[in-house]
Amino acid sequence: MRIISGLYKSRRITAPKNLPVRPTTDMAKESLFNILNNTFYFDDISVLDLFAGTGNISYEFASRGTAQITAVDQDFGCIKFINQTAEQFDMPINTIKSDVFKFLEKSTLKANVIFADPPYSFTEEQFSKIPELVFKNNLLLEGGVLIVEHSKHTDISKSINFSYSKSYGGNMFSFFETPE
Template structure:
């Protein structure tokens, strides 16, 4: 994995092969952040990265100046890798080991952007549940944005807060906006 832009631009982060992750490709990540660069002031937002894995998205936000990033993942080895890498790079990343759905149900933390990259094989009901909990608990700040990364075979356009999607190879980013 490579950090695409910002203070850590070009830095390669090599995760152990045993981790159960599918990192966002550099091409997809670059496309996503080109879109976000025109919509957000990275230094002024708070981000929650759900199913954070090796932290590809979290590290990209931090590299671009986001001061408040929370990474949530249930896998012990992913959390261990995130902690080690954050310490090595001297980054302020809030790392939480938790099942994402448990975290969403229990947290009162709000964010300007919530990014979720669940396993592509997750049942459609689980993808819908992410959006439902975030909406019901009002976990996004005003004008907040939920982005879910998923396979091109997963269709989320039927969800009422769906706004748009962008496809990069087999990966799709679906954007959801909530009327607050």
């Protein structure tokens, strides 16, 4: 994986092969950040990266100047890799080793951008539980967005506060916003 833009532009980060992950493709990540770039000043926001895996999305936000990033994953190897990479590049990424659903049920941490990249094998009910918990616990700051990455074969458009989806190859990003 590579960092698309910002301070660490073009840096390649190689994750260990034994991590249970499916990193967001560079093409999809670049498209996502083009959308976000039109909405947010990256140095003014806070980010919550759920099912963080390799930390790919967290690194991109850090490279673009975001100083408040929290990455949540239940795999110790993923958390260890994110911590090592964040330290190596002096990135402001705080990690939490936790089951994401348990974290969302108890968390009071609010963010402008919440990004979730759960396993594509999740059921639609499991995918829909993410926005349900985020909005039930009021975890988005005003004007914030929840983005859930999923396969184009998964439809979560009936989930609470769904706004729109964008498709990039086999990847899809669904956007959720608090109604005004």
